[in-house]
Amino acid sequence: MPASIVSSEANSVTIQITIPFGTTMLGSENEIQQGLNLAGQLATEKALEQFDSDGSPIERSGQRWTSKGKDAKVYQSPYGPVQVARHLYQTSEGGSTFCPLETDARMIRTATPRFAKQISHKYAEMSSVRVADVARQ
Numbered sequence: 001m002p003a004s005i006v007s008s009e010a011n012s013v014t015i016q017i018t019i020p021f022g023t024t025m026l027g028s029e030n031e032i033q034q035g036l037n038l039a040g041q042l043a044t045e046k047a048l049e050q051f052d053s054d055g056s057p058i059e060r061s062g063q064r065w066t067s068k069g070k071d072a073k074v075y076q077s078p079y080g081p082v083q084v085a086r087h088l089y090q091t092s093e094g095g096s097t098f099c100p101l102e103t104d105a106r107m108i109r110t111a112t113p114r115f116a117k118q119i120s121h122k123y124a125e126m127s128s129v130r131v132a133d134v135a136r137q
Contacts, residue, residue, distance in 0.1 A: 003017045003035055013043050019031050037080050040079025041079045041080050048075065051104040052101040066092070068097070076112065086099055087101070
């Protein structure tokens with residue numbers, strides 16, 4: 001694995017990256033980008049986890065909400081998709097759920113704030129077809 005977490009604390013993470021060089025400069029640059037993106041995904045996962053709750057009951061809008069347990073969800077980041085198991089809350093009456101991580105991290109649907117900012121800039125500058133083409137590259 002080209003990137004791995006060496007240590008993780010409450011407000012920081014240390015990541016080790018091993019990048020194999022290709023036989024061409026373009027190959028080497030592609031390997032570098034893949035390694036850096038993997039490191040970004042690992043760091044983003046840890047950064048998102050700090051915004052999750054501990055699972056204890058919360059009060060919201062005058063109602064008691066309890067955790068349904070952790071549920072995995074894939075979020076989109078500038079470095080690629082990141083899967084995070086986070087607490088989902090619901091009242092005893094059922095109905096809609098609430099995810100403190102998404103609120104506290106200021107997620108925009110499934111996008112991290114920086115990724116949403118990048119995409120919104122592309123939509124402002126290009127047609128939607130062009131944005132989709134760029135995203136596939």
